[in-house]
Amino acid sequence: MQIAEPGESKAKEACKLRVVGIDLGTTNSLVAHVADATPEVIGGDGGPLVPSVVHYAADGGVIVGRPAQARAIDAPHDTLASVKRLIGRGAKDLAGVRAMLPYELVGDDRAIRIRVAPGRLVSPVEVSAEILRELKARAEAALGGPVEGAVITVPAYFDDAQRQATRDAGRLAGLEVMRLVAEPTAAAVAYGLDRGQVGTYAVFDLGGGTFDVSILKLVDGVFEVKATGGDSALGGDDLDRLIAMKLVPAVGELDRATVGAAVAEARRVKEALTGDAEAVYRLALPCPETEPGVVHKSQPGATTCSWCAGGAPRSVIEHRVTRDDLVRIAQPLLERCGKACRRVLKDAELTKDALDGVILVGGSTRSPVVRDYVAKLFEREPLRDLDPEQVVALGAAVQADVLAGGRQDVTLLDVVPLSLGIEMMGGVVEKLIHRNTTIPTGATQTFTTYADNQTGFDIHVLQGERETADTCRSLARFVLRGVPPMVAGMGRVEITFLIDADGLLKVMAKELTTGKEASIEVKPSYGLSDEEVEQMLIDSFEHAEDDLARRNLAIERVEAERILAATRTAFAGDAALLDDDVRAAGEAAMRELEAAMAGSDHLAVRARIEALDVATKPFAQRRMNRAVAAQLHGVSLDDAARKVGA
């Protein structure tokens, strides 16, 4: 590691490009940058993590992150979470999870869209772009100027279609995507630089929706991926769903909103069990009377009844869940991780004793259940001294700095995660590039005609490990015509695969007797076409100002609603502390705020929120004084705080 003179570093800093690293996660996303040769995350309201949630409001506004998350309960259909699971995927891939998603998918095997308010169809690429735009805006506010480039991380096990789609999302968000980097590789970079680790490490990365395991060798600034494996549809979300399925009978038959609530409660219980030995799962089911078609079998002793707010009977499911229960529920998922780990060790031709350490990455590795499993699997205590939720973004920021001409002592040697090949006559796949080959790479192979007088070659490009075309992922098809009529076996075509440093594929075919050529930048059958992305870009430029204004308005409205509700509750609850002047002023301010909310000027809404705050200040002050007095009289701080809390 080089330590530059402070003055020199300042001068270098000034002429450097403003670049960032982005961890676009299933559950949370965050952005980081390098300042004075040290990567750091960029904070915001409520910390650096931006929930990967996008809310589409009825008026066309779009909200991202924490405010969007707040809308998940009242508007589950228009509030999209975990969209990373859908990116670069077709309907066929999603058959398994579809029933458990709270929103509506439409589409075919090529691409899917999500139906949101107001009657709009959005693609997972567009939704991801909204999250990236939010992160970009955050970074620009923090760094004081436009972001000139970004490194975006993807799960190591993402295939070509998923990588292309992620790159498209970046473009759509107006980012210059300098490089896509595998998440475990980025994490290893952060660890390697921070801790000065040298040796061979396994990175166990369990996020919200994806699982990766990579074996890396770290030597003198070189980070070589030996092998990578995993499952791009396995994560903490799946555990939430498993818990919900275990505890709520016939959860699949419930309406989307209740399914959403069941899964959200499962997540809460899971998170509670990170610190506590047991937690209570509690879910109110919809009134059976209003939904005669749904029968809820109640489990003796587990289901109790109460009354919902409207007075109609409502059954409530209640379960005491211990950490041991969680271990049992999680077992099948953990086994899948374990198999991937054993396989990746085999691919790297290593045994687990040859490892120098195991690094934990991803929010799901916070769970002691997962940590214990990893410790047992690798027979050693895993490393988790860097925040598992920030480490990927930190590594991505380092890589962005490298690409922007900053530090030059880091070299990443990544691999292609899944084999690439073409379909042969009869449906068998011939692999041209095997998984775990270091990128960039290429391969050339010659093929012959199968039939007499065959005048063309159907080139079908596939990705996957299985032997037949129908069990691998189809990436592209094209035809090379113009082969002169010949006896079978005489016509020859030379096929070349080239993979660049992002792991993206280009295929070329050349007929050898005539020299006729065809080539294709593989645009996966599952992604968006270039034209579609172009059109979206044009649309987004045209509407950029509108979008920004609508977005700000939507955010202010959410905030306004929250404050109005809190003020009304406090006025009703503590009427005794309210003198007439303050009440009149407060009510007038509330009316003005409501009027501003009906308009379309976000600045007006913000101004009215502030005015309401000023108008109710004396009242708030009195409530605070009372709480302090109560505290002095021996009322517990908790009670007092509850009275103060709006």
Place this chain on the structure above:
Amino acid sequence: MANQFSSNGAPPTGGPAPGARSPVRGTAGDDPFSLLGLAPAYDVDLAALERAFFERSKQVHPDRVAGAPAAERVAQLSRARALNDAYQLIKRPVARAEYLLARAGVTIGDNERLDPTFLMEILELREELAEARAAGATELVATLQGAMQARRIQALEALPPLFAAGDLAAIKDRLILLRYVNRYLEECDAALDEDRDEDGRPRC
């Protein structure tokens, strides 16, 4: 698909059939050994090879020229590709041996004759594997795989003395045998992967 006249009168096209496999599977035009600063020889110190690869990667990695004009970036990309492919080739003993044999003017075609005794044996072993696979007998597949891995090691261990003696014909025989062995091992892997898929979802 394929091989039929389509309704719009387009000429028949078809999927490709297996053709001649070039001895060098990568796109590296240059001598892979010289790219890594090594003399072309079968005996390779793998630790030294890795060091040489890392040192050169630092120079020719695409990241080094990220801000350079497009032409320079394209050139660097092919340099990096050539280096990576050279490393993959030299690292793997069979690929390395095939390359050295081709350099000496001996190529291995797709329909090479195999020692009849071994041919009979491998046919029987394949049948046994196919049956084990169909029956889902994972343990038997693993046993067959283990036995074949032992043969692979045996065949590889025979190579260095043959290279030292310059016995190209004998090297060629071993390499043909290794092709069958490797294909068999790939089938074992596929069979074991199938087992893995049963409890989860298909891999691709």
